[in-house]
Amino acid sequence: MAGMSELTASQRFQAFANPARFMALSDRLLPLSAVVTALLLAAGLYLSLFASPADYQQGETVRIMYIHVPSAWLAMFGYMVMAGASVVALVFRHPLADIAAKSAAPIGAAFTFLALVTGSLWGRPMWGTWWVWDARLTSMLILFFLYLGYMALWATIEEPVRAGRAAAVLALVGSINVPIIHYSVVWWNTLHQPASVFRIDGPAIATSMLMPLLIMALGFTLFFVTLLLLRMRAEILRRRVRVLRLARTER
């Protein structure tokens, strides 16, 4: 019996792609990633609420940043995961890609929702308005609707293969929105501030605020990964249930 090390890279990829292998691997990985997620989020909450300073301009409202910015990053990260998995599903007909794309959508939608609402809660005291139809806010709202539309497609088309193909096409068409969101603060005049972490000249934010932000962002990312694994497991089982029921009625 050949060990994993004797396989070629592509064979290893194929082996990992096998849903049964995924179930075995994710079963071992999930408890670990859940614990690390909890620890990171606890540390992030402590740093962002207690162990970080108020901003000299924004006062205590700057603490909203530690929720808002990681949510917005994960909203976009989630869409990229979904669109990337959709490409793999369409081109390679990979058994897990479809499942990954479908499972990522509700998590990304939840983070988009959080980014929108926490942004509104931050905008009211700092900009004097809950909402403004500018490029950044509008493109984020479109991202939220893309997620909802994607999930609605899955829910309305009965046959998983057809549903997956239609949803993947929607995810790909909608992916044009991701660079628009990112560059919206550069291309258009907007109330929203430009990027202060991912900049060519390095982060323009004090270390005392950057650390809580990065810990929180890491916690949110691991939360995403943990839930993605869990939801993919549920989805694999859901399809197994569907096949078993179909087999039952055919007899």
Next chain:
Amino acid sequence: MAAFFDMGGYAAFVWPAYGLAVIVMIGLALQSVADFRMQRKLARELEAGRSARPRAPMRNPDSEA
């Protein structure tokens, strides 16, 4: 302590932001766990052949939520 909860006068904006994040993230996690357990239960029943109840075939499992 009161000063901490007051958030420099911005309590009405800071706490709802944190509260909502906690509710949404814990809610999504609980829903994911519940869905996984339900599918695992159904799969085990079907594989054991114990589920005698015939169910509607040819339906998208998503619409059963």
